[in-house]
Amino acid sequence: MATTRVIDTDNDVWHAEYRRVLAAAGMQAPMIIYANGGNDIVLFAYHDDAVVGVASGRALRYEPYAFTERFGAFAELRPPQAMLDKVAVIPDVRGQGVGRLLMKSFALAMQDEGCTHVALQVDWSTDRESRLRFFSGCGLSSLLEDREDDLLGARITTVLEQVG
Numbered sequence: 001m002a003t004t005r006v007i008d009t010d011n012d013v014w015h016a017e018y019r020r021v022l023a024a025a026g027m028q029a030p031m032i033i034y035a036n037g038g039n040d041i042v043l044f045a046y047h048d049d050a051v052v053g054v055a056s057g058r059a060l061r062y063e064p065y066a067f068t069e070r071f072g073a074f075a076e077l078r079p080p081q082a083m084l085d086k087v088a089v090i091p092d093v094r095g096q097g098v099g100r101l102l103m104k105s106f107a108l109a110m111q112d113e114g115c116t117h118v119a120l121q122v123d124w125s126t127d128r129e130s131r132l133r134f135f136s137g138c139g140l141s142s143l144l145e146d147r148e149d150d151l152l153g154a155r156i157t158t159v160l161e162q163v164g
Contacts, residue, residue: 002052002098004105007042014042021054025088028125041109045089045098053089055102057082057120059113067119072143074119074153082110082118082156100163103138107159119143119153138162 007014022028045053059080060066066081067074074081084106089098110118120140122131139162140152 002045002047002093002096002101004043004045004101006109007044014044017044017051018042018054018056021051021090022086022088024090026091026126027086027088027123041106043102043105043109045102047093047098052093053087053098053102055084055087055106057084057086057106057110057118059083059110059115071119071151071153072145074117074143077117080114082106082113082115084118084120086123099134100138103159104163107156107163111156111160116156117153118156118159119151121151 040058041056043055044051045055060083061079063079065075066077066079069075087099087102087106089102107118118140120135122135135152138154139158140154143151143153
């Protein structure tokens with residue numbers, strides 16, 4: 001059974017594990033990894049004391065709206081709202097609920113920050129079919145009519161209902 005833990009981003013120790021999991025999951029790691037404390041969250045999923053998954057994101061607090069018009073219907077939402085940057089699980093434990101656990105932990109943390117919606121721009125370095133199946137299974141759907149797998153989003157309550 002996997003567990004999640006919020007990572008202390010005030011030190012640089014977490015960077016190596018974060019990059020390792022992203023690489024193992026076939027995802028591109030950002031050249032610069034940052035976390036600005038208050039709004040950012042980094043979650044690690046552990047199984048037998050090993051990091052097997054990561055999720056990161058933030059509560060957007062931009063005024064007057066959390067998202068730009070590029071986010072379709074979400075463009076009118078007042079802050080704070082959640083932006084999920086990455087969710088990745090190493091291949092050996094995929095299909096065992098680790099990704100769903102990370103989504104639940106992220107959604108709960110963002111709900112505690114006062115967010116009502118979550119959005120993400122997908123990582124194009126991952127398999128399209130698997131990506132859509134995972135995120136739709138977590139309750140997210142396309143925010144754009146003409147591109148079903150670019151920007152995804154949902155009410156946080158919907159995500160929590162779907163991931164149990």
